[in-house]
Amino acid sequence: MEMKPESRSSATLTAGMPVVSFQAVSKDYLADGQKVRALDNLSLGIEEGEFVALVGRSGCGKSTLLNLAGAMDFPTSGRVLLDGTPTSSLNDSGLTCIRREKVGFIFQSFQLLPTLSAIENVELPLLLAGSPTGRTAAREMLGWVELAGCEDRMPHQLSGGQMQRVAIARALVHSPRVLLADEPTGNLDTTSGDMILNLLRRIATEHKTTTLMATHSLEAAAMADTIVRLRDGRVEEVLRR
């Protein structure tokens, strides 16, 4: 899981290329003229189909790591490889392509578009990608997250757990290589949160979608194959089942 640069070639031979690979990644932000080091020389490889929980106290770099994994942001030094491609090497159209085709994102605050119905929210990524079969695929995905019958509801007519299930359907409708979830149960009650965690577990097990989830919850982390504990922007510990 944790990759040393010198062991990369043998790891590649035995386990295949990691879907997401962090190679000596540092990330600095500027806040009020002060440099803040959010990730500090971090190396990590995430294998195909692996379900990884990122844990660690607030500010340790979880969201930064997810944003870099999804090519939403870029390292200050080192490289992030998504399916073998360094994200920093992509031009704008390459980035749009990789974000649309390879990555699905779920947020604590759901981030549904309030003026679109449930099915329109799910269909949107496919419309943007020019797919003609969006409506059918969106309906199927809503069925998979157990929201058949809720297609035409607006987000404000859904509970938090239902909104997060719409968000999961939207994140998965284009069959991404990587699902990134930032505190996906953070705004939910225990029952709704458990349902979301069970769905995430099934996504990894049944669809072999590589999943990276940041969480504060020990219960959430316990669903994962691998727990990566961050501290001050570094990998402190890797626990595998």
Ligand SMILES: Nc1ncnc2c1ncn2[C@@H]1O[C@H](COP(=O)(O)OP(=O)(O)O)[C@@H](O)[C@H]1O
């Ligand atoms: N856009 C930003 N500008 C400045 N500092 C940031 C920004 N995003 C995150 N940070 C800082 O980087 C560190 C890591 O933040 P983050 O990745 O959000 O941690 P976590 O998700 O684990 O709470 C924190 O010190 C945070 O304040």
Ligand SMILES: [Mg+2]
């Ligand atoms: Mg965060």
